[in-house]
Amino acid sequence: MTPLFVPPDHFRELQRTDIFPDASRPLEIDLGCGDGTFLTGMAAHHPERDFLGVERMLGRVSKTARKIAAQHLPNARIMRLESAYTVAWLLPRAGVSRLHLLCPDPWPKKKHAARRLVNQAEFLDGLARILVPGGEFLLKTDDGPYFEDTLLSLASRAHQFERLDWPANAFFYPTTDFERSWLDIGRVIHRARWRLVAP
């Protein structure tokens, strides 16, 4: 199995076993995984889970693939594709135990707010489709308006998503590259976590 995952058909919903062979293992997605520091950190710490990174920039995909290979992580792969499409149409139905959206591009201009993933119905519908029952969506961002948008979007779907507590150090969760940069210059990182209660 190579670190790089290429879907067998970009226009068909994936089977869980298309990505990793054992469908009984939890699958976690790192959406917009950048250079793969969080992805590989998680995969090394949790050999009993599988991890797929999604990233559109070729250089970052290559860097992530190299990290996976260098650390000999059979439970991590990287796919070069667009996040919204991946969640809305490609990932396996009820196949994902946790989806991580960490420091997503904030689209700070008001006129671009609709481009934020969390403001797109297709993304939220997709999230409800791909998570297993009780599966989790975890978000971290330094961007206040993005965080507020996410709280409002998920609150408008309270029949589907229930907010969970996320105290500091509640579980193993490596700092991401962008998070480190923001913390180093004194920015505050907001975080929130939800569980799927109904698809």
Ligand SMILES: C[S@@+](CC[C@H](N)C(=O)[O-])C[C@H]1O[C@@H](n2cnc3c(N)ncnc32)[C@H](O)[C@@H]1O
């Ligand atoms: C601000 S960086 C955060 C990277 C990493 N999650 C971190 O926290 O260090 C956002 C990443 O998402 C990727 N990205 C942005 N929009 C994307 C999209 N629509 N599809 C796939 N990747 C995307 C960017 O290329 C970039 O690597």
